[in-house]
Amino acid sequence: MMALMEENSIMEAIEKANILVEALPYIKNFRGKTFVIKYGGNAMVNEKLKQMVMKDIVLLKLVGINPVVVHGGGPEINDMLKKLNKKPQFVNGLRVTDRETMEVVEMVLTGKVNKEIVSFINSYGGKAIGLSGKDGGLITAEKDLTNGDIGFVGYVKAVNTEIIDLLVKQGYIPVIAPVAIGEDGETYNINADTVAGEIAGSLGAEKLIMLTDVEGIYKNYADKNSLISSLDIETALRYIDDRIIDGGMIPKVLCCINAIKKGVKTTHIIDGRMPHSILLEIFTDEGIGTMVVR
Numbered sequence: 001m002m003a004l005m006e007e008n009s010i011m012e013a014i015e016k017a018n019i020l021v022e023a024l025p026y027i028k029n030f031r032g033k034t035f036v037i038k039y040g041g042n043a044m045v046n047e048k049l050k051q052m053v054m055k056d057i058v059l060l061k062l063v064g065i066n067p068v069v070v071h072g073g074g075p076e077i078n079d080m081l082k083k084l085n086k087k088p089q090f091v092n093g094l095r096v097t098d099r100e101t102m103e104v105v106e107m108v109l110t111g112k113v114n115k116e117i118v119s120f121i122n123s124y125g126g127k128a129i130g131l132s133g134k135d136g137g138l139i140t141a142e143k144d145l146t147n148g149d150i151g152f153v154g155y156v157k158a159v160n161t162e163i164i165d166l167l168v169k170q171g172y173i174p175v176i177a178p179v180a181i182g183e184d185g186e187t188y189n190i191n192a193d194t195v196a197g198e199i200a201g202s203l204g205a206e207k208l209i210m211l212t213d214v215e216g217i218y219k220n221y222a223d224k225n226s227l228i229s230s231l232d233i234e235t236a237l238r239y240i241d242d243r244i245i246d247g248g249m250i251p252k253v254l255c256c257i258n259a260i261k262k263g264v265k266t267t268h269i270i271d272g273r274m275p276h277s278i279l280l281e282i283f284t285d286e287g288i289g290t291m292v293v294r
């Protein structure tokens with residue numbers, strides 16, 4: 001019995017070593033490259049998972065990859081608005097943002113969510129630094145009128161990556177909240193997926209990884225065996241037209257396509273609810289989730 005247990009634990013240890021060896025070519029390939037990781041939505045609500053994601057990000061940095069984190073926090077904003085007796089309202093997935101809501105959005109994203117992520121990363125031995133689009137002139141926003149006037153909702157007019165380049169060079173992990181200032185001096189609320197796509201494009205990132213609350217993109221959303229492992233731009237656009245890709249997945253895929261057109265090599269939509277999904281995507285031969293490529 002004892003011998004069998006010992007044999008099992010030796011096999012387990014060998015399996016672990018095999019996984020590390022499998023990661024080697026990827027570590028070699030990706031050293032010095034930039035990965036933009038979008039973390040948000042419902043993938044962010046579980047504390048334990050949150051900590052695992054942060055550990056994975058620290059590990060990436062320690063093996064020589066440069067992670068840049070862009071976070072959301074929609075559910076946290078909703079919670080705070082409800083506490084203030086304000087009903088969250090959305091048009092095509094974008095929050096209707098009046099002046100009071102804008103104050104709440106900025107407070108929750110830059111004050112609470114951003115600092116929490118920064119603290120976690122730092123507690124695991126990383127050097128995270130929190131920023132919003134306002135810091136160092138990182139993002140210039142302009143009012144987004146594509147859905148009519150829904151208040152202080154912005155799109156990204158320009159990205160100045162100087163501050164990110166500087167921080168990355170000094171060994172920091174930038175953690176970015178999707179709030180920015182317009183040329184009119186107003187503060188704008190920008191969808192976090194959009195910000196991640198634009199930042200990845202401007203940095204010429206190797207990868208854009210979007211953590212979400214599904215395994216990836218399904219060919220048939222009702223059939224969980226229909227996960228698509230790789231999708232090119234043309235097919236992705238066709239799937240959007242045919243409503244195979246629908247709802248919150250549409251802007252996500254469009255952000256991936258935008259990033260690819262700006263030079264990002266591969267984009268990935270992966271399951272943020274799965275422990276260590278980032279590591280499994282980057283360091284295993286099979287990868288996980290759905291890859292959107294040129």
Ligand SMILES: Nc1ncnc2c1ncn2[C@@H]1O[C@H](COP(=O)(O)OP(=O)(O)O)[C@@H](O)[C@H]1O
Nearest residue numbers: 041042212213216217218244245246247248249
């Ligand atoms: N073909 C599809 N495959 C997977 N998810 C899809 C598909 N079509 C629509 N969706 C929806 O997209 C959602 C992901 O978008 P969203 O909820 O906005 O993510 P997040 O909150 O992480 O930003 C999924 O939970 C799912 O309901």
Ligand SMILES: CC(=O)N[C@@H](CCC(=O)OP(=O)(O)O)C(=O)O
Nearest residue numbers: 040041072073074094095191192
């Ligand atoms: C304009 C707009 O809708 N902004 C988003 C910003 C946060 C976000 O995108 O968060 P998730 O990634 O968690 O959805 C919002 O106010 O909810």
